[in-house]
Amino acid sequence: MSAEFSFALNAIDGPARTGVISTPRGEIRTPAFMPVGTAGTVKAMLVDHVRATGADIVLGNTYHLMLRPTAERVASLGGLHKFMNWPHPILTDSGGFQVMSLSKLRKLTEEGVSFQSHIDGSKHMLTPERSIEIQCLLGSDIQMQLDECPAIPIEHDKARESMLLSVRWAERSKRAFEEKSQPGQALFGIVQGANYEDLRRESLDKLMEIGFPGYSIGGLAVGEGREEMFRVLEFTTPHMDGAKPRYLMGVGKPADIVGAVARGVDMFDCVAPTRSGRHGQAWTRAGAINIKNAQFSDDPEPLDPSSACPASRDYSKAYLHHLFRAGEYLGPMLLTWHNLHYYQELMAGMRAAIAAGGFSDFVAQFRAETGETIV
């Protein structure tokens, strides 16, 4: 393991890249999918099974953890890695996105965002400095600057105003990070600018001037649709520093991820495999199915008989159907496990295809198998 945070590219194939991020807590193979462990647990999963699916890193949510059990409590218990029994890398978000989507009575100022907890109504203030302080208390290996993440569509002048605020917060975040962080931890800047090419370029230029070891692409997957998201990536990633990892935040479904890798993205997180698994949706090579549908009530076949994942291989669709119909814990447990394994297999397949110079064939096969038209 490296004592420093670093990124090395192993191969490129068109805009698609494969490489390795090294951190003191382990390596992250890219393109990487990070399962979301919102409140210190990847929902309905044992942490050893998360690892066994092929995950090198998980994501923790600053907003949830700062409210419960609190960052100070996690720190006093030895940090988030020890708390959740995951010794491998952890990325945390800044908390800003979920403050805006989940909390009550939020108010955004130059200083930061004040809000009331959705859990108990308690009042909090999240500033760039406080977000970094929390992420350092958690012990996060890859941290995010506080940013504002407006929905699309948004008018150009408002998008620029918001983007410039995020840039100022990036500067403050970096200063706070330099004070509080441990060696080998990394802070990423977040590119904003909605779906405006000039604003994305301006955001990127300003962030690269400040200088970060990795850059996130924020403000996408906020309702703009897959085609529009891909269009934004196409005019954004070519201008990003090729030597630094590129993280597309909150994305996505398999076709989103494959398409974003094809457009030069290295890192992803999304609740899709875990949330949809809890609701009975299984991602398979042939696309997504809803296991609760009556057609599966007598289906003796597993989701994937050739899978290395017990959840995919050892239980019939009829059994999974029954578990969801009966409201049993085991249904979400098995389908989440299956979905995370599917996602990690997808990432491994992309890494291998890029390394072999056959990524366009991989994409063509993905289209053919899943029936996805926009990839």
Add this chain to the structure above:
Amino acid sequence: MSAEFSFALNAIDGPARTGVISTPRGEIRTPAFMPVGTAGTVKAMLVDHVRATGADIVLGNTYHLMLRPTAERVASLGGLHKFMNWPHPILTDSGGFQVMSLSKLRKLTEEGVSFQSHIDGSKHMLTPERSIEIQCLLGSDIQMQLDECPAIPIEHDKARESMLLSVRWAERSKRAFEEKSQPGQALFGIVQGANYEDLRRESLDKLMEIGFPGYSIGGLAVGEGREEMFRVLEFTTPHMDGAKPRYLMGVGKPADIVGAVARGVDMFDCVAPTRSGRHGQAWTRAGAINIKNAQFSDDPEPLDPSSACPASRDYSKAYLHHLFRAGEYLGPMLLTWHNLHYYQELMAGMRAAIAAGGFSDFVAQFRAETGETIV
């Protein structure tokens, strides 16, 4: 593995016994605790982990399975073992107890019991013959006769009337079982008679005349209290065939089980470890604790640092507390796992103590550690 159902005692220590039940699907070490897998799953548990806790056998509930997904569907999918991916022995109840406790508009006659499903209101009739048919469709290794299980207190004449009905149903069950069962499967008769010594004796005499490879003690743990249950066992087990396994149905908490083993019982099932685990109660060597209590919010110690069970060893009480406060799946998953491991360790400890002739010391230590006064 044996092609026959058989029971061999290895050691006795006072009334306590240890031995092995052999079935075509594997051996069951006694005293045995059978985790309850109501609807084809031990709730919130992966089946491999159920096995790893030391469980030789699990229980399935005929009432639940006959309603959903139906016994016929389970049979068409290859039987309950294959359905739930548990190749080891399975015991099923007759369905009668849960018809009386869960269903609507039930009516009991000499023929059987008619009822409406609590799930969809559909009408069903459970007779001794139908119960055996269902248990054979499920492929159960150890089956139970249909019986009536009245609550205590009950008047003597009503208790005798009910007990005699159960005896007549035992005869009908045995005839049906002889027609429908597979080699190596076993049917147990169920001793009834409430808390009346003469009725328990009469029930036992009549059942032994019919002849079964094992005998269950029914109608206990229905509100009579631990002392009264032990009193009934004390006048019942001495008259039971010592060469046959004795199964105390629906029991119980650790102190119930230790006390019942001390009174000659070999087999147990109970939802206590699984249900209480889902609700935040953890059984430990020092007794039960509620992990949701505020005192555990900062407790860095695991439930049992010396345990072989990951759930007991690898997560702090503070983390478990957090998971329950946050309503995370992983809380019930880990606490159920811990509790089942605790129960199986308790059974293993009793088996070893009986084999070594030190069971009274074991009981004394259990009393001292848990503070239980009635054991």
